[in-house]
Amino acid sequence: MAEKILVVDDEISLQETLAYNLKKQGYDVVTTGDGEDALVKAREIHPDLIILDVMLPGLDGFEICRILRKEMTTPVLMLTARDDEIDRVVGLEVGADDYLSKPFSMRELIARVKAMLRRVRLIREEVGQEDAAEGKVKPEILTFGNLRIDMTRREILVDDQVIPFKPKEYELLTFFSKHQGQVLSREFILERVWGWDFIGDSRTVDVHVRWLREKIEKDPANPTRIITVRGAGYRFEG
Numbered sequence: 001m002a003e004k005i006l007v008v009d010d011e012i013s014l015q016e017t018l019a020y021n022l023k024k025q026g027y028d029v030v031t032t033g034d035g036e037d038a039l040v041k042a043r044e045i046h047p048d049l050i051i052l053d054v055m056l057p058g059l060d061g062f063e064i065c066r067i068l069r070k071e072m073t074t075p076v077l078m079l080t081a082r083d084d085e086i087d088r089v090v091g092l093e094v095g096a097d098d099y100l101s102k103p104f105s106m107r108e109l110i111a112r113v114k115a116m117l118r119r120v121r122l123i124r125e126e127v128g129q130e131d132a133a134e135g136k137v138k139p140e141i142l143t144f145g146n147l148r149i150d151m152t153r154r155e156i157l158v159d160d161q162v163i164p165f166k167p168k169e170y171e172l173l174t175f176f177s178k179h180q181g182q183v184l185s186r187e188f189i190l191e192r193v194w195g196w197d198f199i200g201d202s203r204t205v206d207v208h209v210r211w212l213r214e215k216i217e218k219d220p221a222n223p224t225r226i227i228t229v230r231g232a233g234y235r236f237e238g
Contacts (some may be wrong), residue, residue, distance in 0.1 A: 037061030069095035144238035176236035
């Protein structure tokens with residue numbers, strides 16, 4: 001089945017251009033230019049990817065992303081009309097996975113879309129979600145003391161309590177857990193978790209590590225699981 005993409009942009013000409021080019025790539029595309037309708041459509045079709053403009057009438061892209069993050073883990077590519085670092089930081093804060101500043105080339109957008117969907121497929125293959133749904137594999141749970149990662153259900157539990165997380169937080173923690181005891185540079189983490197085509201810097205990793213520590217560490221100021229290795233990066237201790 002074709003992967004579904006929800007395009008949310010109130011600029012009709014751009015909306016139509018995006019839909020046309022994405023359909024040429026074989027994707028199933030649904031469009032809207034309204035924030036409230038975007039929430040309705042996202043809940044109805046459960047898209048594989050959402051392309052979301054920041055500036056929208058009514059609910060803006062940040063608020064839409066914040067709401068959807070409480071309900072689903074669908075990756076979000078945010079579009080902003082300004083090359084403004086504040087917009088990018090806010091976008092990451094509310095749970096966006098990547099961002100693209102207008103004006104952009106259609107080739108670059110298609111490349112971002114393909115990379116994001118490829119990472120989604122790889123995650124699904126790693127956790128065996130499709131086979132698990134058919135009863136072919138047993139659920140995979142990684143346990144580190146009071147911390148558990150349920151890779152089939154995509155849940156993180158601390159002291160048997162499910163904690164809320166952003167998609168990138170889950171991906172980052174899972175990545176750390178698979179490289180337990182290894183010192184990982186920020187650049188390596190950025191490339192493997194966000195992708196080589198992500199336009200950002202190592203501060204993105206630091207921000208997400210801080211968020212993770214606040215959720216899984218007993219004392220985030222003195223972490224015992226995600227350790228900072230000065231001048232080198234981070235090390236996960238299970």
